[in-house]
Amino acid sequence: xxxxxxxxxxxxxxxxxxxxxxxxxxxxxxxxxxxxxxxxxxxxxxxxxxxxxxxxxxxxxxxxxxxxxxxxxxxxxxxxxxxxxxxxxxxxxxxxxxxxxxxxxxxxxxxxxxxxxxxxxxxxxxxxxxxxxxxxxxxxxxxxxxxxxxxxxxxxxxxxxxxxxxxxxxxxxxxxxxxxxxxxxxxxxxxxxxxxxxxxxxxxxxxxxxxxxxxxxxxxxxxxxxxxxxxxxxxxxxxxxxxxxxxxxxxxxxxxxxxxxxxxxxxxxxxxxxxxxxxxxxxxxxxxxxxxxxxxxxxxxxxxxxxxxxxxxxxxxxxxxxxxxxxxxxxxxxxxxxxxxxxxxxxxxxxxxxxxxxxxxxxxxxxxxxxxxxxxxxxxxxxxxx
Amino acid sequence: xxxxxxxxxxxxxxxxxxxxxxxxxxxxxxxxxxxxxxxxxxxxxxxxxxxxxxxxxxxxxxxxxxxxxxxxxxxxxxxxxxxxxxxxxxxxxxxxxxxxxxxxxxxxxxxxxxxxxxxxxxxxxxxxxxxxxxxxxxxxxxxxxxxxxxxxxxxxxxxxxxxxxxxxxxxxxxxxxxxxxxxxxxxxxxxxxxxxxxxxxxxxxxxxxxxxxxxxxxxxxxxxxxxxxxxxxxxxxxxxxxxxxxxxxxxxxxxxxxxxxxxxxxxxxxxxxxxxxxxxxxxxxxxxxxxxxxxxxxxxxxxxxxxxxxxxxxxxxxxxxxxxxxxxxxxxxxxxxxxxxxxxxxxxxxxxxxxxxxxxxxxxxxxxxxxxxxxxxxxxxxxxxxxxxxxxxxx
Amino acid sequence: xxxxxxxxxxxxxxxxxxxxxxxxxxxxxxxxxxxxxxxxxxxxxxxxxxxxxxxxxxxxxxxxxxxxxxxxxxxxxxxxxxxxxxxxxxxxxxxxxxxxxxxxxxxxxxxxxxxxxxxxxxxxxxxxxxxxxxxxxxxxxxxxxxxxxxxxxxxxxxxxxxxxxxxxxxxxxxxxxxxxxxxxxxx
Numbered sequence: 020x021x022x023x024x025x026x027x028x029x030x031x032x033x034x035x036x037x038x039x040x041x042x043x044x045x046x047x048x049x050x051x052x053x054x055x056x057x058x059x060x061x062x063x064x065x066x067x068x069x070x071x072x073x074x075x076x077x078x079x080x081x082x083x084x085x086x087x088x089x090x091x092x093x094x095x096x097x098x099x100x101x102x103x104x105x106x107x108x109x110x111x112x113x114x115x116x117x118x119x120x121x122x123x124x125x126x127x128x129x130x131x132x133x134x135x136x137x138x139x140x141x142x143x144x145x146x147x148x149x150x151x152x153x154x155x156x157x158x159x160x161x162x163x164x165x166x167x168x169x170x171x172x173x174x175x176x177x178x179x180x181x182x183x184x185x186x187x188x189x190x191x192x193x194x195x196x197x198x199x200x201x202x203x204x205x206x207x208x209x210x211x212x213x214x215x216x217x218x219x220x221x222x223x224x225x226x227x228x229x230x231x232x233x234x235x236x237x238x239x240x241x242x243x244x245x246x247x248x249x250x251x252x253x254x255x256x257x258x259x260x261x262x263x264x265x266x267x268x269x270x271x272x273x274x275x276x277x278x279x280x281x282x283x284x285x286x287x288x289x290x291x292x293x294x295x296x297x298x299x300x301x302x303x304x305x306x307x308x309x310x311x312x313x314x315x316x317x318x319x320x321x322x323x324x325x326x327x328x329x330x331x332x333x334x335x336x337x338x339x340x341x342x343x344x345x346x347x348x349x350x351x352x353x354x355x356x357x358x359x360x361x362x363x364x365x366x367x368x369x370x371x372x373x374x375x376x377x378x379x380x381x382x383x384x385x386x387x388x389x390x391x392x393x394x395x396x397x398x399x400x401x402x403x404x405x
Numbered sequence: 406x407x408x409x410x411x412x413x414x415x416x417x418x419x420x421x422x423x424x425x426x427x428x429x430x431x432x433x434x435x436x437x438x439x440x441x442x443x444x445x446x447x448x449x450x451x452x453x454x455x456x457x458x459x460x461x462x463x464x465x466x467x468x469x470x471x472x473x474x475x476x477x478x479x480x481x482x483x484x485x486x487x488x489x490x491x492x493x494x495x496x497x498x499x500x501x502x503x504x505x506x507x508x509x510x511x512x513x514x515x516x517x518x519x520x521x522x523x524x525x526x527x528x529x530x531x532x533x534x535x536x537x538x539x540x541x542x543x544x545x546x547x548x549x550x551x552x553x554x555x556x557x558x559x560x561x562x563x564x565x566x567x568x569x570x571x572x573x574x575x576x577x578x579x580x581x582x583x584x585x586x587x588x589x590x591x592x593x594x595x596x597x598x599x600x601x602x603x604x605x606x607x608x609x610x611x612x613x614x615x616x617x618x619x620x621x622x623x624x625x626x627x628x629x630x631x632x633x634x635x636x637x638x639x640x641x642x643x644x645x646x647x648x649x650x651x652x653x654x655x656x657x658x659x660x661x662x663x664x665x666x667x668x669x670x671x672x673x674x675x676x677x678x679x680x681x682x683x684x685x686x687x688x689x690x691x692x693x694x695x696x697x698x699x700x701x702x703x704x705x706x707x708x709x710x711x712x713x714x715x716x717x718x719x720x721x722x723x724x725x726x727x728x729x730x731x732x733x734x735x736x737x738x739x740x741x742x743x744x745x746x747x748x749x750x751x752x753x754x755x756x757x758x759x760x761x762x763x764x765x766x767x768x769x770x771x772x773x774x775x776x777x778x779x780x781x782x783x784x785x786x787x788x789x790x791x792x793x794x795x796x797x798x799x800x
Numbered sequence: 801x802x803x804x805x806x807x808x809x810x811x812x813x814x815x816x817x818x819x820x821x822x823x824x825x826x827x828x829x830x831x832x833x834x835x836x837x838x839x840x841x842x843x844x845x846x847x848x849x850x851x852x853x854x855x856x857x858x859x860x861x862x863x864x865x866x867x868x869x870x871x872x873x874x875x876x877x878x879x880x881x882x883x884x885x886x887x888x889x890x891x892x893x894x895x896x897x898x899x900x901x902x903x904x905x906x907x908x909x910x911x912x913x914x915x916x917x918x919x920x921x922x923x924x925x926x927x928x929x930x931x932x933x934x935x936x937x938x939x940x941x942x943x944x945x946x947x948x949x950x951x952x953x954x955x956x957x958x959x960x961x962x963x964x965x966x967x968x969x970x971x972x973x974x975x976x977x978x979x980x981x982x983x984x985x986x987x
Contacts, residue, residue, distance in 0.1 A: 044559050066563070066728055093875030096907035129974075157636065157725025160824055163463035167833050181852040181921065187907045195912065196852060197974045212792035219790055223722070223823045228813040229636055230724045326976040329913070386563070387639070387727045462824045466834045722824045723817065738810065782822035787829065 041069060046389070048077050054151065054393060055400025057374075063386060071381040071389055073374050078404040086353075086364035091117050091191060091331045094364070099185035101366055102402040104147055107133075107140035108344035110189040112351035112366075115270065116340040117191040120333035120355050129193030129323040130272045135206075135314050136179065136188055138307040143172045144345035145300045145307075152297060152394035153224050156233050161224045168216060171209055178202060191331060193324030203315050210308050217304060225301060234297060235288030238380040238392045242291065248379070249372035252347020253303065254396055257283035257296035264343035276313050278306045293395035300397070332359055346370055346397055370402040409525045436528050439517055448668035449479035455667070455717045462721045486663075489656035494557055497653065501555030505548050506654070506661035512544030513665040513672070519595050520675045523685055523701040527596060534595040535583055538676065539576065542631060545665070546572045549640065549650055552662075556653040564649030567728055568633060568640030574735045575630040575637075581743035582624035585617050585750035586610050586680045599684030611681040612768035613760060616750040621681050623743050625712075628676060630735070632669040634716055636723040637731060670716050674709030682708055849923040852972055854906045856924045857899050859939045860962045864918040866892040866946035870910035878903035879910060879919075883946065892946035897939040902932055912973050916949065917966025 046059040056077035062070040082101055086094045098109040111133055118125060125133070150165030173183040178199055180188040188194055224230050240250070245258040255262055263280040265273040281302035283295030335357040342349045347369030354363040373396040381389050410431045414424065453468070453476065460467025469475040493502060519534040521527040531537055546569050553565015587593060589610060590601040602609055611621045630637040640649045651662050678684055685701035726734065757764070837845055849855070866883040882896035911920050929935060947959075 042559055066567075089875040092873070093909065096875060096905055096909065153724065157638070158723060159459070160463050160721045160827075163465065167464050170833070177853065178850045179852075181850070181854040181908065182906065185905070185907070187909070192976075193974065195908070195974060196972055199850070199852070199972075215789045216793055219786060219823055222786070223820050224724070226816055227724065227820050228809070228816045229726060232730055233724060233727060322976050323974040324976055385727060385729065387725075461832065462827045464827060464830065464833045466832045466836065718821065718824060722820045738806075779818070779822060779825075782819065783826045786823050786826040790826070790830070793830075 039064070044386075054398050057393075057398070057400050057403075059377075059389070061386070061389065066385045066387075068381050068384055068386060068389060071378055073377055075374065075400070075403050078400045080405065082405045083364050083366060086361050088360065090359050091333070091361060092329075094361075095190060096185065096187045099187055100401065101405055102344065102346065102349075102368065102370075102399060103184055104399055105140055105144040105345040106184065106186050107137045107188060108342050108349060109366075110186065111137055111271075112340055112342040112344075112349055113353075114189045114191050114193075115342065116338050116351040116353045117331070117333065119338040119340055120336060120353060121191075121327075121331070123192050123325050123327060125193045125325055126322045127272070127319050128197075128321040129325070131314055131318045132194045132198060132323050133189060134272055134276070135198075135311060136176065136186070136194070138310050138314070139172050139176060139206075140186075141345045142304050142307045143169045143176075145304050146172075148345070148394075148397045149220075149297060149300055152391070153230065155390045155394045156230060158224050158227075158230065161220055164216070164220060164223075168213060171213075175202070175206055175209060178205070190324060190327070192327040193322070195324070197323050206311065207315060210311060214305075214308060217301070221301065225298065231287050231294060233387075234293040234391055234395065237288075237293045237388050238384065238395070239289045240291040240376065240380060244376070244379075245291065248376045250347070250376065250396075251369040251372065252344070252397075253296055253299045254347065254369070254373055256281065257299045257395075258291035259283055259285075264341050264348050268341055270340075270342070275317065276310050278310050281306065293391050296395045296397075330359055332357060344369065346373075346399070346402065366405055368402040368405070370396075370398045370400075373398050374403055407529070432528055435526075436518070439522075439528065440514055443522075444514065444517060444668055445664070447671050448664045449483060450476075451667040451670060451713060452482065452663070453479045454714075455720075458714065458717045459721050462718070483660060486655075486660040487657055491657075492653075492655050494653045497557040498555040501551045502653075503658075505551035505555055506658040507548075508551060509545050509548030509665050510661045512541055512548060513668055515541045515544070516672050520672065521595050521599065521679065521685065522705060523698045524596070524599075525698065526702070530594055530596045532592070532594045532597075535587070535593045535598070535680075538595075538672075539580060539583070542672075543572070543576065552654070553650040556650070558653055561650045561652050564640045564652075568650060570728075571633070571637060571640065571731060572631050574732060575627045575739075578623055578735060578739035578743045579627035579631060581740070581747055582620040582627060583680060584747050585620045588747075588750055588754055589613065589617070595679050595684075599679055599686060602683040602686055604683060604686040604688045606683075606772075607765045607769045608686075609681060609683040612765050612772055614750065614753045614757075614764050615768065616746050616753055617681070618768050618771070620743070620746045620750070621677075623739055623746065624680070625673075625677060627735075627739060628673045629716060629719070630731070632673055632716075633666065634670070634720055636719070636726050638720075638725060639728060639731065670713040671709055673716065674712030675705075677712050678705060678708040684708075846923045846925070851969075853923045854908050854921040856901060856922055856927050857904060857906075857910070857919060857937075858922045858924075859897060859899070860918040860920075860966060861894070861897065861939055861944055862918075862959050863916040863947045863963050863966055864894065864897070864944075865915060865949065866894050867915060869913040869915070870919050873909045873913050875907070875909065876903050876905060889945075891948075893943050894940055894946055895943045898936055899939070900936045901927060902935040911969065914966075914970060916947065916963060917968070917970040918947075918962075920966060920969045 042063050042065075044061045044063055046061055048056045048058045058074040058077065060070075060072045060074060061068055080100070082097055085097055089097070095110060095113060098113045099106040101109045114125075114133075117123075146165040146169045150162040150169075154162040176186060176188075177183050179202060180186050180196055188196070240248075240254070240258050242259045245255050245260060250258070251262075259282060261280055261282045264270070265278075266280055281299050283290055283299050285292070285295060286298070287294045333355045335355055337352065337354040339350060339352045342351065349369060350365075350367035352363075352365040352367070353361050356362040377389075377392060377396065377398075381392055384392065407428060410427055414427060456478070457467040457469075457475070467475070468478040471478045471481050493499065516538050518528045519531055519538055521530070549568045549572075550565050553561045553563075553568070556562070586598060590598050592598065592601075598610075606612060610617050612618065633640050651659060654662060685705040687697070687700045687704050691697055691700070835841060835845070846855075866881070868881055868883065871877075871879045871881050878900040880896060880898045880900075881894065883892055883894050885891070886893045906921070908921065911917070914920070927935070
């Protein structure tokens with residue numbers, strides 16, 4: 020019985036009297052480096068891959084269907100679980116789509132709180148992404164250093180909203196808690212000691228020749244291909260396309276903040292290779308630090324949440340909202356039929372398109388490169404399957 | 406060992422026993438002492454030390470609960486592995502699968518026959534010692550291939566084949582880097598090589614000439630590759646192949662592979678020390694034979710263990726190389742440079758038959774200069790990360 | 801574009817590896833970041849958690865008003881309350897208040913609408929137990945009269961501290977009218 024629907028064929032090729040076979044390997048759902056529960060059926064000729072077919076669905080939890088049962092307010096904790104590494108962005112996406120359905124405006128201070136939480140989460144998510152990428156390539160130490168910094172960010176967010184991973188910080192109309200006293204000092208102290216550590220991380224692994232040899236010129240995705248395959252976020256920017264939802268379709272208070280959008284330029288290989296995607300993430304961490312410092316300086320006083328009725332009944336209609344999550348442009352679509360429960364909720368995530376390109380770029384790569392490719396595309400399984 | 410036993414017989418012990426029997430029993434007995442007492446302990450403690458060293462590099466603590474400071478952790482791990490169920494995968498080749506760990510262990514333990522502990526204590530100081538060492542470590546390849554194929558697991562097979570290619574390829578630059586030393590001493594015996602060096606750093610072979618200096622680094626890289634250590638640990642690349650050729654092993658068989666990997670570090674250290682760092686040579690401070698032997702043992706052990714620590718440190722720092730990059734490094738970089746080294750060293754010996762004091766002094770200065778610059782960079786990094794060191798976790 | 805010269809490769813490998821080794825060596829003299837929970841910490845970890853920490857739920861039944869706001873707010877329906885008006889005394893009687901901790905996802909949506917803060921999160925997180933049934937916390941052993949908030953200040957000395965703590969917990973939540981200066985005033 021074929022489990023994926025892909026028939027396993029044994030191809031025998033004879034050349035000069037030597038018959039060779041293709042190997043069909045199963046990089047199964049239990050594997051130390053597939054970033055969640057993913058499965059790849061790899062057809063390889065020795066070390067060189069011929070095909071790498073992804074098999075997704077192991078983490079499907081019917082989150083979109085659950086939205087139709089729990090209602091608008093009750094769905095907010097579920098959005099944390101859609102992508103638990105960048106949970107604040109999912110919260111923000113759902114909050115924004117409900118606000119657009121009902122025409123609610125979030126007060127200024129609430130928007131600033133949202134941006135602060137989101138940018139901290141972006142740093143944490145990128146730290147995890149680059150940490151696991153270098154771990155897959157073989158270096159164990161930078162992974163722990165990245166996670167040490169992530170722990171500090173989690174401590175800060177724990178003070179802010181009470182949880183370390185599934186924050187449930189934002190509500191429809193704003194955020195649930197204001198910044199606690201002393202939060203700004205702690206955050207700025209953290210940022211001050213974090214920036215030199217990023218340089219240390221670069222000294223340790225990013226500039227390391229062995230590492231660059233592993234990731235440069237591997238899995239080059241051209242800008243055209245990236246757009247055709249619907250890649251978003253650092254994957255798209257790594258291929259040279261300067262597109263960031265925070266700048267191009269500005270939402271929240273991002274128009275008032277000054278920051279650059281790093282784009283891959285092929286400094287260690289060609290534009291669009293794994294190294295570009297990796298270095299874009301490192302540079303985005305620096306940009307997020309800049310954004311955070313500006314937010315703490317510019318935050319106005321005032322309420323942080325707008326008045327929203329307990330029984331939230333937006334008028335019938337639909338709304339589509341885009342948020343620049345750590346993994347790229349995340350789309351949130353909600354259809355309301357006038358009752359307390361949404362008629363349909365649909366989430367469009369960046370990892371889903373990321374995994375669709377794995378098969379295309381891994382033709383001709385080695386088995387060791389497959390791991391580098393998956394890690395550089397920052398694929399997290401819960402986002403793919405929801 | 407033979408000389409030691411001869412001296413004992415001359416003093417009247419073992420009267421009435423034929424000499425060959427004394428030699429046989431003495432060597433085998435000492436071999437058993439070495440294997441059970443030294444190898445098992447050192448390999449076991451090395452696993453513990455590696456975990457603590459790794460942990461400190463990674464800003465965490467490592468195992469520290471079992472026994473004071475966790476020093477009995479390796480015993481606990483060993484006992485746990487011994488008590489595990491004996492699992493042989495379905496459709497695995499029954500004989501190859503079961504035999505592989507023991508072939509690998511054989512290849513590893515046999516190297517200890519020629520490794521000297523002190524000036525007199527070595528199981529057998531063969532006159533082809535170094536050649537014997539390189540030959541016997543190649544047995545490990547056979548064992549790994551058996552493990553890879555016999556596991557009936559495609560990932561193990563890939564791991565086994567990678568390892569075979571790796572070890573066989575890196576024998577060449579390793580051998581080529583041993584030859585400059587052989588040219589200097591004219592003998593292949595381990596004790597002979599150590600006796601040709603002196604106790605002071607500028608008498609060590611590493612600082613003898615620029616060519617031995619370069620050969621030192623090439624040898625270190627090659628033996629790391631032979632020992633399947635990062636950055637060359639593809640056969641057991643955790644994140645790619647789960648555990649490479651040892652995926653299907655558990656229990657005592659896994660313990661054997663484990664032991665060989667960590668014990669091999671000591672063999673690497675011993676080889677580096679013997680060939681390039683003066684072995685057990687100590688300054689002439691005492692004439693008491695027992696004290697001399699103890700000091701020599703400590704010198705040799707500490708020098709070898711230093712390289713064990715360096716190998717662990719490198720493993721914590723560097724990423725893995727890919728298979729084709731591994732082959733490129735070996736055949737396009739290390740082998741040509743090792744050849745040129747060998748020719749250069751031969752020319753050097755013709756030019757300076759008794760060695761050049763100036764060159765030795767310069768190389769010693771260069772060596773210590775590199776170490777000094779290294780500590781300068783360490784201090785730079787510490788200064789830059791000073792704010793982080795004062796930041797403590799919230800709880 | 802990468803340098804791909806032979807000597808360049810060797811030199812850059814050597815220098816970058818050297819730099820990396822210096823960084824890792826410098827970590828030997830730094831203090832580890834590990835918190836050796838649970839036995840080698842200075843304080844109990846639960847005491848070091850922030851006030852807003854969303855641990856295991858607890859209900860102070862003395863100040864529960866029986867408004868059922870938490871039951872309605874919970875998205876998983878893990879709170880079950882039976883409250884009905886007693887026909888003789890005309891007071892609200894709570895006969896059942898069960899929270900199924902196996903289902904709870906610690907989202908905090910129940911403690912937000914509570915008027916007195918009787919249902920709140922504690923810093924306790926060690927809730928592992930041996931059976932699934934023991935995870936259903938039943939807070940009502942015998943029927944309890946619900947709390948009626950007094951017009952003036954509360955004068956019962958047993959209820960006052962509970963009420964203060966509960967209101968402090970609820971005050972942490974932002975409200976649309978709050979003009980709390982928050983961090984901006986502190987800095």
